[in-house]
Amino acid sequence: MSKKKQKNLHNSPPTGGDRGKTLLLVRHAKSDWGDPSLSDMDRPLNDRGKTDAPVMAHRLLDKKIGIDAFISSPAKRARRTASIFAREYKQDKGDIVLKSELYGAGEEVFYEVISKAKDKWKSIAVFSHNPGLTDFANLLTDVKTDNIPTCGIFAVKADCKKWADFREAKKEFWFFDYPKSAS
Numbered sequence: 001m002s003k004k005k006q007k008n009l010h011n012s013p014p015t016g017g018d019r020g021k022t023l024l025l026v027r028h029a030k031s032d033w034g035d036p037s038l039s040d041m042d043r044p045l046n047d048r049g050k051t052d053a054p055v056m057a058h059r060l061l062d063k064k065i066g067i068d069a070f071i072s073s074p075a076k077r078a079r080r081t082a083s084i085f086a087r088e089y090k091q092d093k094g095d096i097v098l099k100s101e102l103y104g105a106g107e108e109v110f111y112e113v114i115s116k117a118k119d120k121w122k123s124i125a126v127f128s129h130n131p132g133l134t135d136f137a138n139l140l141t142d143v144k145t146d147n148i149p150t151c152g153i154f155a156v157k158a159d160c161k162k163w164a165d166f167r168e169a170k171k172e173f174w175f176f177d178y179p180k181s182a183s
Contacts, residue, residue, distance in 0.1 A: 020159045021166065022123035022174070023114065023140075024060075024067065026085070027133050028078040029053040029151040041075045041103065052151040052179040053081050057088035059177060060153070068121035070095065071113060073102035073128045081151065082127040102128045110136040117163040124163075143173040152178035 029049030045053070060067070067089055072082035083093035101109045105128055117124050130148060137154040138144045148154055154176050160169035 020157055020161070020169070021121075021163060022065075023156045023158060023166070024065075024123065024125040025133055025137050025148065025154045025156075026056075026081065026125050026127045027130060027148045027150055027152050028073070028075070028081045028127055029056075029084075031077040031150075043075070043077050045077055045080050049077065049081070049150065050084075053084035054088055056151050056153060056177070056179060057085040060085075061088065065123070065155075067091075067123050067125045069097060069117060069124045071097045071099055071102070071117070071124055071126045073105070074098045074100050075103050075129065078102070078127045078129065082125070085125060085127075102126070104129065105132045105136075107132075107136055107139060111167050114166050115164045119162050119164075121163070140171050141173040143176070145176060148176075149178045149180065152176070 029045050029052045031043045031049060032046035033043065034046075067085070070082045070086050070091065072078050079096065079098065082096045086093050086096055099113050102113060105113070110126070110128075110132070113126065114124070134145060134148045137148060137156075140156050145154070155174035157172045157174050158166050158169040159171070160166055
């Protein structure tokens with residue numbers, strides 16, 4: 001999808017109302033490549049990443065989008081992005097659910113992690129990495145993107161009452177937002 005098309009879809013309202021579940025796929029914020037001795041798992045956020053994460057969390061808050069659970073890859077950059085979102089949502093970073101399988105995850109892993117989310121959670125945010133995150137987002141609805149940029153959010157509404165039913169549920173694209181888009 002072109003960036004122009006992405007911007008036009010940025011604020012598309014959901015048509016399904018408040019029923020069902022909401023999934024926010026969040027790519028970790030921009031990471032720091034300055035120390036080549038660090039493992040990929042240990043790369044922190046760079047200054048832009050530390051700035052973009054609270055901005056993107058506030059965009060969600062401004063839209064009155066709730067998040068009941070923050071589920072993250074254990075990689076430092078993803079954990080830190082999730083903790084910044086949690087802080088902006090007045091949640092404790094200790095409440096973040098770490099799932100090691102989200103590091104380098106593919107389609108089946110995303111479905112498995114989502115299916116195990118607690119049903120009391122209406123809205124979950126899953127923090128992970130590309131290329132798997134973009135590939136998974138492209139499977140969910142007829143809206144496609146070439147890339148979910150760092151700290152980008154791809155949101156989907158699913159017509160299901162249980163997360164275990166997410167895979168087969170009717171899903172609807174809600175919005176796609178990222179730091180450099182017009183908000």
